[in-house]
Amino acid sequence: MVKQSDRAPLLDWEEIPPPDPNQAAQPALHPPLREEEDAPAEKSSKPAGRRTPSGTAAGTGWSTSTVDTTISCSPTKSGTAVVVSGNGNSGRPLTQICGLGWHRPEPLGSDRNLPFPGLSVRDQWEEKDQIVSVFVVTFDTRSGNMVEWCLPHDINLDGVEFKSIASGSHRINSDFIYFRKGRYFGLACFANMPVDSELERGARMKSVGILSPSYTLLYRYMHFLENQVRLQLKSPGQYSPLEAFYEDKKAVLPPAGNGLVTACPTWSVTSINRCMHPEMKITHPAGCMSQFIQFFGEQIMVLWKFALLRKRILIFSPPPVGVVCYRVYCCCCLANVSLPGIGVSVPELRPFFYINIADITTLEKEMSYVACTTEKIFEDKKALYDVYIDNQNVKTHRSHLQPLLRVNAADKEKYRKLSEQRQMLLYSQEVDGDCTTNEEDLFILFFMELNNRIFQTLSDIAGSNDPTLTAEHVRAMGLDPQGDRSFLVDLLEVYGLDITLVIDNLCCH
DSSP states (O other), rough: OOOOSSSOOOOOOOOOOOOOSSSSSOOSSSOOOOGGGGGOOOOOOOOEEEEEEOOTTTTSSSOOOOOEEEEEEEEOOSSSOOEEETTSOOOOOOOOOOOOOOOOOOOOSGGGGGGSSSSSHHHHHHHOBBEEEEEEEEEETTTTTEHHHHHESSSOOTTHHHHSOOGGGSSSEEEEEEEEEEEEEEEEEEEEOOOOOOTTTTTTEEEEEEEESTTTTTGGHHHHHHHHHHHHHHHHTTHHHHHHHHHBBBBOTTTTOOOOOOHHHEEEHHHHSSSSSSOOOOOOOTTTHOOOOOOTHHHHHHHHHHHHHTTTEEEESSSOHHOOOHHHHHHTTTOOOOOOTTTSOOOOOEEEEEEOOOGGHHHHHHSSEEEEEEEEEGGOOOGGEEEEEETEEESSSSSGGGGGGEEEEEEEEHHHHHHOOOOOOOOHHHHHHOSOOOOHHHHHHHHHHHHHHHHHHHHHTTTTEEEEOOOOHHHHHTTTTTTHHHHHHHHHTTTTTOEEEEEEEEEEO
8 A cells, every 4th residue: 555645735626516317426435326226235236325314413513403324335345344323212222333343234225214205315415506605815915815806795704814825825835725704614725826026026825715504515616716716826807707606606695694594405405414424525545534544543542532522622734734624524523423312412523624813712612623723823822722733743731631642552452443444445445446435434434333332331321220330331332441531531521421430449420
């Protein structure tokens, strides 16, 4: 396997057209579901790839309603399968990812497994265009960053000029940036071109960006935005392609102008009932999950604990910041839980993506988030975060969280299993050419299975006549009775579980 560079180059991105029901689906990050995949498993040589989400969707940043869950990814030819199956309030435990010793359920067929049986599979998974704004940001040598042009003309874009050109970007040629603006998510493509102009001090810098209520479709327009920012650098003021793009993709805003977005019913269904993780496609050959695993290694298990405890996680990196935005996404994916009722009383782990000093007031009010920044000044503002990540160095200034920084034996074993499953998947893809599943599914479902196992055990104990958590229970959850004791104490407190932890005659309620 060839190791990939951590910094992803800006490769060609495509605007992905709606799937053609008359054509066979091509392998992709999340292949579109086909009607024939609704047939029973015995009629097909491969199980259907089907996802019906529930719980909290880390991707949109907002909670979803809970429904029965069936999540499966087609097995590779080598036998590696990634399956998570839920059963609502039936009381039966969730089936876990193959490779961890739990059995795999038979694939289910028919419309009754869809959250909205009245709609076709394609309608329920096809996300509609919902662009709220398109804009051009420029760096002016006298005024600094400023919004040069936008549609609609009356939209409030205060602060977007600083989010679309990251601090320190004058040192790089190009970048892409995910960010949040109020209730919206944004994607901007930045480019820096040398010019023979004293007025511009030898360099012209611009960003072209869009806003949307969800970040799950933003990647579709990366290639378009890259082309447009190059056009703006070479021919400033040529806005007609952006005007046409906005007219074609714009969302429908209500007359009241309260910032809420309305669209057709199929979009509402899709946005609320996507998989537990939305896709964030990256064109780097290794993919963002692969980069994340290679970059942090066993430290992923440390980040997993902080994410599950809903801590405020801030990632620092100098520009380019695009690949760091994917680390924000990956961190949020570590905390997915599909069990009904779990996490309803805890703060959401919201992806803020890129932030700067203009976001300080907003962050002061947040109880849980993951964000990244290029501004070193944040390191000194310790009241704004619980966990600070600089390159691969994960640290916390909160003394009670210090024990969680150590990677224990159980963490090493979980990481070994993840790496083993990943290698099996990569081998299957390379040798057999099997692209029926991918690293993103493997990674996310691995941690969701782990989280489900922990909370299923804790829920069973909390509902028993003797709500006592013993060392045997802890080992059964894949944790270390000694090394993970402080983690469990915090976990019980954060999720409000009335359980007594008893390890080595030390009690904590």
